[in-house]
Amino acid sequence: xxxxxxxxxAHERLEALRRQIQRRIVGHHDLINGILACLLSSGHALLEGxxxxxxxxxxxxxxxxxxxxxxxxxxxxxxxPADIIGTQVVLQDEEGRRHFQFQxxxxxxxxxxxxxxxxxxxxxxxxxxxxxxxxxxTVGRTGHALQEPFMVLATQNPIEMEGTYPLPEAQLDRxxxxxxxxxxxxxxxxxxxxxxTGAPMPSIEPVLSAGELLELRELVRSVVIxxxxxxxxxxxxxxxxxxxxHATPMVRRYVRHGASPRGLLAIVLTAKAxxxxxxxxxxxxxxxxxxxxxxxxxxxxxxxxxxxxGIDVENLIAEVIRETPxxxxxxxx
Amino acid sequence: MxxxxxxxxLWLGSARPARERLSTAMAALTRARRVQRLVDHGFFGLLxxxxxxxxxxxVARLVPLPYAPWQLSSAAVTIAVALALxxxxxxxxxxxxxxxxxDLALNLKQRLSTAWEIxxxxxxxxxAERLSVQAVxxxxxxxPGRLFPLRVNRWGQLSALAAIALLLxxxxxxxWMQAPVPREVDEQVVREGQRLGAFGRAMQDRARRxxxxxxxxxxxxxxRLGARMESGALNRDEALGQLRGMRESLDRERMQAxxxxxxxxxxxxxxxxSPLAPGSDPGAMRGRTQxxxxxxxxxxxxxxxLADLEQSGVPRRDLExxxxxxxPGDNEQLRQxxxxxxxxDRARRxxxxxxxxxxxxxxxxxxxGESADGIGDRRDPGINLDFDEEEDxxxxxxxxxxxxxxxxxxxxxxxxxxGSLGDSSVAPQRQLAPVGPDARDTGPVxxxxxxxxxxxxxxTEARVPPKPGRPSVENVMMSSEFASQVEEVxxxxxxxxxxxxxxxxxxxxxxxxxVPQQQPTDNRGAK
Numbered sequence: 001x002x003x004x005x006x007x008x009x010a011h012e013r014l015e016a017l018r019r020q021i022q023r024r025i026v027g028h029h030d031l032i033n034g035i036l037a038c039l040l041s042s043g044h045a046l047l048e049g050x051x052x053x054x055x056x057x058x059x060x061x062x063x064x065x066x067x068x069x070x071x072x073x074x075x076x077x078x079x080x081p082a083d084i085i086g087t088q089v090v091l092q093d094e095e096g097r098r099h100f101q102f103q104x105x106x107x108x109x110x111x112x113x114x115x116x117x118x119x120x121x122x123x124x125x126x127x128x129x130x131x132x133x134x135x136x137x138t139v140g141r142t143g144h145a146l147q148e149p150f151m152v153l154a155t156q157n158p159i160e161m162e163g164t165y166p167l168p169e170a171q172l173d174r175x176x177x178x179x180x181x182x183x184x185x186x187x188x189x190x191x192x193x194x195x196x197t198g199a200p201m202p203s204i205e206p207v208l209s210a211g212e213l214l215e216l217r218e219l220v221r222s223v224v225i226x227x228x229x230x231x232x233x234x235x236x237x238x239x240x241x242x243x244x245x246h247a248t249p250m251v252r253r254y255v256r257h258g259a260s261p262r263g264l265l266a267i268v269l270t271a272k273a274x275x276x277x278x279x280x281x282x283x284x285x286x287x288x289x290x291x292x293x294x295x296x297x298x299x300x301x302x303x304x305x306x307x308x309x310g311i312d313v314e315n316l317i318a319e320v321i322r323e324t325p326x327x328x329x330x331x332x333x
Numbered sequence: 334m335x336x337x338x339x340x341x342x343l344w345l346g347s348a349r350p351a352r353e354r355l356s357t358a359m360a361a362l363t364r365a366r367r368v369q370r371l372v373d374h375g376f377f378g379l380l381x382x383x384x385x386x387x388x389x390x391x392v393a394r395l396v397p398l399p400y401a402p403w404q405l406s407s408a409a410v411t412i413a414v415a416l417a418l419x420x421x422x423x424x425x426x427x428x429x430x431x432x433x434x435x436d437l438a439l440n441l442k443q444r445l446s447t448a449w450e451i452x453x454x455x456x457x458x459x460x461a462e463r464l465s466v467q468a469v470x471x472x473x474x475x476x477p478g479r480l481f482p483l484r485v486n487r488w489g490q491l492s493a494l495a496a497i498a499l500l501l502x503x504x505x506x507x508x509w510m511q512a513p514v515p516r517e518v519d520e521q522v523v524r525e526g527q528r529l530g531a532f533g534r535a536m537q538d539r540a541r542r543x544x545x546x547x548x549x550x551x552x553x554x555x556x557r558l559g560a561r562m563e564s565g566a567l568n569r570d571e572a573l574g575q576l577r578g579m580r581e582s583l584d585r586e587r588m589q590a591x592x593x594x595x596x597x598x599x600x601x602x603x604x605x606x607s608p609l610a611p612g613s614d615p616g617a618m619r620g621r622t623q624x625x626x627x628x629x630x631x632x633x634x635x636x637x638x639l640a641d642l643e644q645s646g647v648p649r650r651d652l653e654x655x656x657x658x659x660x661p662g663d664n665e666q667l668r669q670x671x672x673x674x675x676x677x678d679r680a681r682r683x684x685x686x687x688x689x690x691x692x693x694x695x696x697x698x699x700x701x702g703e704s705a706d707g708i709g710d711r712r713d714p715g716i717n718l719d720f721d722e723e724e725d726x727x728x729x730x731x732x733x734x735x736x737x738x739x740x741x742x743x744x745x746x747x748x749x750x751x752g753s754l755g756d757s758s759v760a761p762q763r764q765l766a767p768v769g770p771d772a773r774d775t776g777p778v779x780x781x782x783x784x785x786x787x788x789x790x791x792x793t794e795a796r797v798p799p800k801p802g803r804p805s806v807e808n809v810m811m812s813s814e815f816a817s818q819v820e821e822v823x824x825x826x827x828x829x830x831x832x833x834x835x836x837x838x839x840x841x842x843x844x845x846x847x848v849p850q851q852q853p854t855d856n857r858g859a860k
Contacts, residue, residue: 224464226447227454228433275442281467284442327433 007279010219014277016207020065023202025058026195027188034179034294035062035153037273039213040220043176043266044132044152046117046167046298053181055155059113064204066213068149071109075120077163081127085137086144102139107131110147110210114154118164125171128152132174149213169257169301176266178298216276223272225283230268232326233288237264239320240300248323250316254306259299266295285326293317351465352452358475359428359449365477366431369484371421376489378417382410383495390502395510406499428453431481438480444468518565522572525697526562532693533559540686545679547586548686554579555690569701576698583691590683593676 014036021032031047035058038045047055063070073084086105092098106112107128117125131137132152136145154175156167172178184192195201208216225233239246240258251258270291271283278287297313386406393402432446439445448464451457533556540548558579562572822840823833 224447224451224460226443226450228429228446228450229443278442280442280444282442282444282447282464284444285437286442326437327430 006219007276007281010216010276011279013208013212013216017065020204020207021058021061023204024061024195025054026191027184028054028058028181031058031179031181033274033277034177034270035059036277037270037291038153038176039149039151040216040273040276041176041266041269042149042151042217043269044154044174046172046175046178047153047155047181048158048178049155049181050159050183051157053183055181056113056115059111059153059155061204062153063111063113065207066111067206067209068110068213069147070111070113071106072113072115073106074115075117075124077119077121077165079120079124081124084124084127085131085139088139102142102144104144105137107137108144108146110150112150112152114152116156117154118156118167120165122165122168122171125165125167129171129174149210149217172298173260173262175298177270177294179294180297220269220272220276223275223281223283225268225272228327229283229285229288231328232285232324233264233267233271235328236288236292236320236324237261237267237296239324240296240317246324248316248319250311250319254302254309254311254316255300256303256306257301259296263296263299266299267291270295289321292321296320350462351469352458352462354469355445355448355452355465358477359432361477362435362475362480363426363428363431365481366426366434369481370424370426371418372483373486373488374417374421374424375414376486376492378414379410380488380492380495381417382413383492383499385409385413387495387499387502390499391507394502394507402503406503435475435480439475441468441471444471519569519572521701522562522567522569523565525572525700526559526564526567528559529693529697530556530559530563532690533557536686536690543682545683545686547590547683548690551583551586551687551690554582555694573698573701573703576694576701576703580691580694580698583687583694587684587687587691590680590687593680 017036018032025032035045035047039062047059049055060070060072073079082105084105084107086103086108088100089103090098091101114128131146131150135148135150136143138144152175157164235246237259238244239248240251240255240263241247242252242255242258244258247255247258267288268283268291271287274287274290275281275283293314296317300313300316302311302313386409389405389409390402392398393400393405398405429446429450432449433443435441436443436446444464445468448461448468451464452461455461533552533554537549537552537556540546540552558575561567561575567575823836828836
C-alpha cells in the first residue's frame with residue numbers, strides 16, 4: 001500500500017473515531033487530539049481539570065468507540081495495590097485440594113481509566129508503574145503480560161488537595177502527556193445543555209479495533225523526523241535545564257529539574273502522531289512545538305523560588321518554545 | 334498507483350522523477366541563496382568601507398596626509414566591498430540550510446528539508462523518493478528569486494546612514510576640531526621671509542639658466558623657507574633654527590660642489606672665482622680642437638688657464654706640449670684638459686651662487702637677532718674658518734697645512750655636533766679675531782681637506798661685527814590702572830605681613846608713573 005493510501009486510510013479511521021467521540025463530547029478539541037496522539041503513540045495520558053468538565057465521560061466515550069476492553073478504577077485512599085493488580089486467592093477443587101490462583105485485577109485490560117488517581121496513596125499509585133512502563137505485572141515470582149494495546153488514562157483534580165497524594169515524579173514521568181481540560185465556552189456550554197438535558201445520550205459505535213489501532217501505531221512510528229528537526233526537539237528539552245547553555249532566563253531562575261529523556265521521546269512521538277493527523281509523513285517544527293507543552297508540563301520541577309512566586313510552568317514552557325531557534329543562530333518565527 | 338506515478342501527476346506534465354525534480358529545485362534555490370548572500374556581504378562591505386572612509390576623511394581633514402580625502406575614501410570603500418564580495422563568494426551556502434529556509438519561508442512544514450536531508454545525507458532512495466513526492470506535492474516547483482530575493486538588508490540600510498556620515502564629514506567645517514593655536518606674527522620674520530623668497534626665485538632662475546643643479550635645489554629650499562616665514566607659520570626661534578640648518582646645508586653643498594670638481598684631480602681650488610677671458614670657454618675650445626688645430630686665440634686662452642690646470646695637477650710639460658699638436662681630433666690630452674677646465678668652471682659658478690645664497694641666509698639670521706651666533710657663522714662645520722692660524726703658519730710648509738686643515742675640519746664638525754657654534758672650543762678665538770666692516774661680504778674660507786696639497790693657498794677672511802639684538806616686538810600699551818587690582822593681589826598672594834603696605838604703595842606708585850625706591854627692612858627675611 002502506498003503512503004498516500006495508508007495516510008488516507010489512517011486519516012479516515014481517525015476521523016471516524018473523532019466523530020464518534022464528538023457525538024458525546026462538546027469541545028475539548030485539544031484534549032481529544034492529545035488523547036488520540038497518546039493512543040497512537042503507545043503512551044498514557046494524565047487528564048487534569050476541575051470536576052465536571054467531562055474527563056471521565058471522555059474516557060468512557062473513547063472506550064465505547066474502540067473495540068477494546070475497558071476497566072475503571074476509582075482511586076480512593078483505602079485502595080490497595082492488590083485491588084489494581086489482582087491477588088492470589090485460595091481455591092478448592094472438586095477433590096478438596098486447595099491451591100493458590102492469581103485473580104487478575106482491573107489493570108488487566110486494554111483501556112484503563114484511573115479516576116482521580118491522586119486520591120490513592122503513593123503505594124497504590126506505584127502499583128501502576130510496572131504496568132505502564134513495561135506492559136506487564138509481577139505478582140510474587142510470576143509475571144503477567146498485559147494485552148496490547150494497553151493504555152492508562154488517569155484523571156486528577158487540581159483544586160481539591162485535601163486527602164490527596166500528589167503523584168511522585170517517577171509516576172508522572174510515565175505519563176506521555178499531561179492534558180489540561182479547559183473550561184468550555186458559552187457556545188459549548190449551550191451545546192452541552194442541549195445534548196444532556198434533552199434526549200438520551202447518543203450511543204457510540206466502535207469504529208477502531210485493536211488490530212487497526214496497532215497498525216496506526218506502526219504508521220506513526222514510520223513518520224520521518226529529520227536530523228535538524230530532531231535537533232530542535234533536543235535543544236528544546238535541554239533548554240528546560242537550568243544548568244544548560246540553551247536554558248532561558250526563567251528556566252535558569254525557577255527550575256530545579258528539567259525534562260527527562262522521556263520528555264524528549266514524548267515530544268517526538270506526539271509530534272509524529274500530530275504529523276500523521278496532518279497527513280504528513282515527516283515531523284515539522286510546528287509539530288514539535290505543539291507537542292512540547294503537554295509533554296513537558298509535568299516533567300519540569302520548579303525550585304523553591306519558582307514555587308514561592310507561583311510561576312506557571314505553562315509560561316515557562318512557552319518561553320522555552322519561543323526562545324529556542326528552529327535553526328541554530330536564528331530566532332524562531 | 335505507484336508513488337512516482339502519483340508524483341508525476343503533480344508536476345504539470347513533467348516526466349522526471351520526484352528526486353530529480355527536487356534536486357533541480359534545490360540547485361536553483363542554492364544559487365539564488367548564494368547570490369543573495371553575495372549581495373548581503375556586499376552591503377556589509379559597503380558599510381565597513383563607508384565607516385573606514387568616514388574615519389579616513391576625518392583624519393585627512395584634521396591631519397595633513399599625502400593623499401586626498403577622496404582618494405582615501407574611494408580606496409577604503411573599494412577594498413572593503415571587494416573583500417566582502419570575495420568572502421561572500423567563497424562561503425557557499427549549505428544546501429540543507431537553504432532547504433530549511435525554504436521550508437520556513439513557504440511553510441512547507443519541513444517537507445522539503447526532510448526530503449533533501451534523507452536524499453543527501455542518509456542515502457535512503459526509497460524513503461527519499463517518498464518524501465520527494467510529498468515535497469513536490471506540497472509546493473515545488475518554486476521561484477527561487479522570490480524565495481531569496483535581492484534585498485537591501487540591515488547592513489544596506491545602515492550603509493545609507495554611513496554614507497550620510499561620510500558626506501557630513503566631507504563638507505562640514507571641522508576647524509573647531511583642529512584646536513587652532515593663536516600665533517603671534519613676527520613682522521621681522523615675515524619681512525625676512527619675503528626677502529629670502531624673492532632671492533630664492535631669482536637664484537632659481539639663474540641656476541636653471543646656467544644649468545647648475547645644486548644651486549637650483551638650494552634655491553628651491555630657500556624659496557620654500559621664505560614662503561613659510563612669510564606665511565607666519567614660523568616664529569622667530571623656529572625661523573632661526575631653520576635658517577641655521579639652511580646655512581649648514583649651503584656650506585655642505587659648496588664643499589660637495591668643489592669636491593666633485595676635485596674628483597678629476599684638479600688640485601686645490603681657490604675660494605674666489607677668477608673671471609674667464611672672452612673665448613676661453615672650455616666647451617667652445619674643445620669643439621674647435623676636435624674640428625682642427627687650435628687657433629692662436631685658443632692658444633692664448635689656454636695659456637691664461639694654465640694656472641688653473643697646473644693647480645689641478647697637470648704637469649707643466651704636458652701643458653706646454655698639448656697645444657702644439659696639430660692633428661685634428663688627435664689631441665686627447667688637450668681634450669681631457671679642456672674637460673677638466675669645464676668642470677672647474679661649473680664648480681666655481683655653483684660655488685658663487687651658493688656663496689651668495691649663504692650670504693643672504695646669514696643676513697637673515699642677523700636681522701632676526703642672531704648677534705652672538707653671527708660670529709660663529711664663520712666657523713661652520715666642514716669649513717676651515719680659522720684663517721689666523723693658517724696665516725701664522727703659512728710659512729711652515731704645505732704638509733703641515735694639510736694636516737692642520739684636517740684637524741680643524743674635525744674640530745669644526747665637532748662644534749657642529751655640539752649644536753651651537755658658540756659652545757665650541759674655538760669660541761674664545763673668535764672674540765680675539767680682528768673684525769673689519771669690509772670683510773663681511775667675503776664669506777668663509779673654503780678649503781676642502783682633500784685639496785690640501787702642495788701649491789699656493791688662497792685664503793680669504795670674512796668677519797662680521799656682532800650686532801646687538803634688535804627687539805622686534807612692538808611695545809604694548811599696558812594699563813596702569815592698578816589701583817583696582819591691588820587689593821585683589823594682596824588678598825590672594827602670599828607675602829610677609831609687613832610687606833603689605835609696601836606692595837600697595839608700589840602698585841599705586843606704578844599708577845602714578847614712579848617706582849618707590851624705599852623698602853622696608855626685613856630682619857626675618859621675606860618669603
